Amino acid sequence: MTDSAPLSSGSVAVVLLAGGVGARAGFGRPKQLVPIGGKSVLRWSLDAFAAHPAIGAGVLVGDDDVVAAAGPLPASWTTAAPGIERQQSVANALGALADWSDDAILLVHDAARPGVSAAVIDRLLAAVAEGAVAATPTLPVPDTLITEVDGVAGDVTDRSRIARVQTPQAFRLGALRRAHAGAGDEAATDDAQLVRRLGHAVATVPGDARLHKLTYADDLIILSALLGGGKAAMRTAVGMGYDVHRLVPGKPMWIGGIEIEHSHGLEGHSDADVALHALTDAILGALADGDIGDHFPPSDPQWRGAASWRFLAFAAERVAKRGGRIAHVDLTIIAEAPKIGPHRAAIRARLSEILAISIETISVKATTTERLGFTGRREGIAAQAIATLELPEN
Template sequence: MTPAVAALIVAAGRGLRAGAGSPKQYRQLGGVPVLCRTLAPFLAESRLGTVLVVTGAGDNDRYDDAISRLPQSARTRLLAPIEGGETRQDSVRAGLEALAASGFTGTILVHDAARPFVSPALIERALAAGAESVAAIPALAVTDTVKRVDATGQIEETLPREQLVSVQTPQAFAFQPLLAAHRAAHAAGAAGFTDDSAIMEWAGHRVATFAGDSMNLKLTYPGDFELAEQRLARPLVTRTGTGYDVHAFTEGDHVWLGGIRIPHSRGVTAHSDGDVALHALTDAVLGALADGDIGSHFPPSDPQWRGASSDRFLAFAANRVRQRGGRIDHLDLTIVCEGPKVGPHRDAIRARIAEIAGLRLDQVGTKATTSERLGFTGRGEGLAALATATIRLPEPE
């Protein structure tokens, strides 16, 4: 069995150095709250079964507003937020204790909410490193000369930069050792740790490193927000993807189309719930991203997807677009079958697709047709769907 993996997003700080008089994790960045941008790639990662946010006291309304921008199907994977403490160390410990109380064991990724540009590739590297090590952190080589100064600003020492790295989040840990280290540090009154790897070092654990990402900017000062806005303001280019899916009929009493359960005299043969509409739309979005296909992200050989609800697949693809700073302009779907009759359910299908992908209703087109009794659909042996996705992504730098 694949070990459980959770993400703990630390969003309890006040972020006063960033200016603007409000916690930086709730400030707007490109018209979207920072926390929403940070959460999107974690919620898009299918191997993360649980995502928990640690918030600051009195931030409930800000938190609710931030996550309201995420698709409803993605929000279902969020646990109720936990209130943090006075320091980052206190906040992480509070989150770990909440996960422990829920019975969680496995691998934990700890990430700062103020890093909204975390990439799927960096999360992938964190997951891989966490599977191999008790503690592993993303690191970047230091390219500037680094010097140590005294209290007056005078140079005391030039440090050998080939032995230095700067570190980022998400950091990956075996859950129980990290929890034990936090508990031990708290009991000993050991404080002032600026990240969780430092606590693991204090507890006697070796910490491995893996490749970080220079684009994984942490928002700390007002200038960081200016740079982030400039990055998001890059011209958007339009890209189009297509998708196609088919399933054969078998014994049953319903089919799923566009996230709607429709009564029918037959069911479909499928590993998941067999929703050809959502499968085709997922492939269309992934195609526009040049990001593989539904089978590469949700392989039918993996038993965790047996009978899975296909809304998770489309929500995953939509979140991949947002994480890359893009947007979905339009989804267009054609369902091909002799039965069931799609017309009576067309509006419900459109509305459900819009809800899953986080779009307005006028951004979703849904049509149905027959194949004039020709081919396997015409003979009533199955049904098919074709989809087109139009998205916009920032131009590569």
């Protein structure tokens, strides 16, 4: 194998890693499927690689649900199963490229970085074509760096010798194969580290701020701005929702996305989560996008017994597709029983997961009607919600 073999059209393959669950983001679904600007985080990378003329094939590493949700794959792409760790996922993808020459160039990219640009791909390919065995994009560290122990600031670290590493990373395929074959049980957070262990230098090329990684829920706001292309100013929109469901014996009680032990449950076509229904209507109202019955009619048997978090997640996705964000939600549950107070923290946490927003922007309250009316007689439970959105100006 010649590590400095020249680059030719179609001699580049891509491994796109989409096997993680993204637990730290708290989205309640794989973070690579969260929408930004009308398409999923994963689709941003797929489209960028598909549009590059030098790329001849690719391997999408993800489970069956992720692969199905990704949509049509580019021509000459295949799939591979994810491993428990990132390293195993890459190894599985290398197996799918067994018929590719060691001289080929391989790009390895984390799907959680949707802002792939042709310019970064070109810089990486040029570095490897000019003789580097491996190359990685990096960005300088703008902040002052310190050591910190038990909440006390320590010494300043010289940031001039530190850089932020991004993906995609580029490799001569043979070198990456040898690196993985010799890794054994030694773990690495990226493939460039494995190649360095073989004694190869890893070239660096200028990265791109748009390659910001989606790790936490607030990163979605940053990425929406970075990938939005300087869209128009935002406007505030407020929507209100209200819902009521009857209490009946012998059914599970779902309120706010969690199950609460109680003698009665709520009657309805779906799981009758009165709180999520009110909040879904509030978001749809702020979008001027109808109500929950328009999108999930009770006459449709497919929604019988459905989990109401799906309705709320749908409403949140409608916000993202409009290029907006959910700034704040305020939910009030009106019931004599069960007592909501002991479950308030769990409901807020669950709403944070479903809506992919910070828990600090979620208010959950409970009240009674002083034993007046149908809620006071314990015949049913009501909920009202207000959602505040930020949407692009038309």
